Amino acid sequence: MFDSSHCADCEKVDCLTRCQWIEFEDVEEARAEKTKMIKGEESRVLTECVTCFACDEYCPYGVHPFDLITELQEKYNSLNINPSILENTINRFAPHDQVRLKEINPDKPVLNKCGLAKINAKNMEGQLFENLQYVSGLDFFCNLLYHHYARDSVIKERAPIILENIRIQGIKEMICYHDECYGFYASYCPRNNIELPPGFKPIHIYEYLYKYLKEHESDIKKLNIKIAYQRSCSNRFIPDSDEWVDKICELIGVERVARKYDRENAMCCAAIFATLGKKALMRKAQNDNLNDMLEHGAEGCVYNCSLCKEAIGAKVTRKGLKNYILSDLCRLALGESLE
Numbered sequence: 001m002f003d004s005s006h007c008a009d010c011e012k013v014d015c016l017t018r019c020q021w022i023e024f025e026d027v028e029e030a031r032a033e034k035t036k037m038i039k040g041e042e043s044r045v046l047t048e049c050v051t052c053f054a055c056d057e058y059c060p061y062g063v064h065p066f067d068l069i070t071e072l073q074e075k076y077n078s079l080n081i082n083p084s085i086l087e088n089t090i091n092r093f094a095p096h097d098q099v100r101l102k103e104i105n106p107d108k109p110v111l112n113k114c115g116l117a118k119i120n121a122k123n124m125e126g127q128l129f130e131n132l133q134y135v136s137g138l139d140f141f142c143n144l145l146y147h148h149y150a151r152d153s154v155i156k157e158r159a160p161i162i163l164e165n166i167r168i169q170g171i172k173e174m175i176c177y178h179d180e181c182y183g184f185y186a187s188y189c190p191r192n193n194i195e196l197p198p199g200f201k202p203i204h205i206y207e208y209l210y211k212y213l214k215e216h217e218s219d220i221k222k223l224n225i226k227i228a229y230q231r232s233c234s235n236r237f238i239p240d241s242d243e244w245v246d247k248i249c250e251l252i253g254v255e256r257v258a259r260k261y262d263r264e265n266a267m268c269c270a271a272i273f274a275t276l277g278k279k280a281l282m283r284k285a286q287n288d289n290l291n292d293m294l295e296h297g298a299e300g301c302v303y304n305c306s307l308c309k310e311a312i313g314a315k316v317t318r319k320g321l322k323n324y325i326l327s328d329l330c331r332l333a334l335g336e337s338l339e
Contacts, residue, residue, distance in 0.1 A: 046078035073150035115141030142184035206244030222253025228293035232305035252333035271311035
């Protein structure tokens with residue numbers, strides 16, 4: 001939940017002046033637009049925002065300015081998304097009236113394959129995952145994607161349902177396959193005063209992968225390849241988790257190339273841009289991102305978010321690079337085939 005108490009002391013207005021997509025003449029103009037939003041008024045930021053969440057990471061006070069932006073975007077319908085697209089998306093990912101319970105051991109971690117389990121089905125095979133118990137489907141889908149659609153009301157309406165499903169399923173430790181899921185439990189819920197089930201702990205997939213690799217370090221065969229890492233938007237809420245990428249890359253012999261559009265300066269995959277009516281900007285952003293990968297010698301593009309892979313994967317291939325989910329690189333390092 002946005003807290004404006006530090007905003008008056010913010011000299012640089014980093015949340016806006018560092019934005020890759022919105023230009024301001026100077027800091028004063030950015031501050032004026034932010035003041036409008038703090039007062040609950042309309043601002044050009046609301047329509048020009050591409051919902052990449054970067055402002056949350058840029059804020060030096062950790063007050064989550066995007067929470068304010070998306071709240072006002074919903075209030076003023078600023079994104080002007082086609083109503084049928086919005087309605088279909090909301091209905092498509094709705095949880096069931098009754099959770100489908102599985103028999104699990106509450107003393108062991110549970111992998112959450114999420115509502116996108118079919119998209120990642122092949123990525124969750126092999127020794128990294130074969131001994132993990134799991135849950136999947138819309139009953140455990142975090143719904144954080146509605147941050148992109150300026151419909152936080154949907155997230156907050158469904159959050160208690162999803163959390164209750166976790167409680168009655170008896171899950172204590174949940175390995176989250178996606179940044180979005182982990183960000184929901186580790187950041188979105190706490191900052192919005194949404195109480196997690198007693199004793200519940202989310203575990204980022206990268207933490208799990210790293211610990212597994214360390215335990216099987218003698219089996220690792222260094223891959224010796226250079227990759228460009230495509231950070232997901234939701235990773236902005238949990239930037240500390242990005243450190244696990246470096247640790248995993250070092251273990252498996254992968255060089256994460258130092259390039260312009262990575263880490264804090266990461267560029268969104270632009271998947272949502274077409275829905276926002278920004279197709280020209282989408283094409284430019286994706287081309288700039290991919291050319292940056294090539295210019296810095298990357299041989300492949302690595303993702304955590306399957307939707308990022310869907311958004312730019314075909315273009316990555318046409319540029320002569322290979323596409324990988326990071327867990328797939330881990331499987332290759334352990335001697336597995338992805339065929």
